Amino acid sequence: MTKVGRWMTQTPITIEKDATVIEAVHLMKEKNIRRLPIMDKGKIVGILTEKMVADFKPSKATSLDTWEIHYILSKTPVTEAMNPTPYKVKPDTDLTDAVKLLHDRKLNGVLVVDDSDSLVGILTITNALEALMEICRNPEVCRE
Template sequence: MTKVGTWMTKNPVTIEKDATVIEAVHLMKEKSIRRLPVMDKETIVGILTEKMVADFRPSKATSLDTWEVHYILSKTSVTEAMNPKPYKVKPDTDLTEAAQLLHDRKLNGVLVVDDNDRLVGILTVTNALEALIEICKDPDACKK
């Protein structure tokens, strides 16, 4: 009950490395997600988050209009905006260890990989909070 594999989001939505930033934005909005593992077929090459996309966009003070910004993002590969070294854990990692990583590194999520470094899920802060809520419904589980 306290392993990452129990609480992670299985089979997360991904995007291929040759996709554009605008495609990633549309996919995130369509699926109501805030992070996308970036893949080269079955291999993880990075992660793109909503915040990375926001930081990558030109500032509102730019003289570019909306169409020009859209055009730039439609020509920019996700590999230019992503983090190429995302944090990873295994499904059998203790939930407390993964939560500590999220806390210490100020992360909103970590990729979950199998022994062959294949993506099997994502553990988000929301997943960790869902676990905390469920575990603490048992009064004896949260007593110190």
């Protein structure tokens, strides 16, 4: 029960690489998620997070109005704002090793891939906290 596969979010919501930043923003808001794996015909090509979008948008000090910013983001592909080398773990990775990666790299999530590098899930800080709560309430979970 202490493997990543037990605690990850299975079949995460994804977006294709030819989508625009504004499409990704709308999808993240609609699905109430903070990160999107970017795919190209079933293969992972990157990840886009809320923070990456915020860092990518023009600053509030810009002379552009909201509509102009929206227009720019509607013409910008997600590949320009994404991280093309996201951290990945396998479902059989020990949860403690994955949490150490999250902690040491100051990440909010890692992609979970199978042996052929296909996306099977995502492990987030929220997933790790859920595991911690369950383990603290029910220590025998670690022995299963």
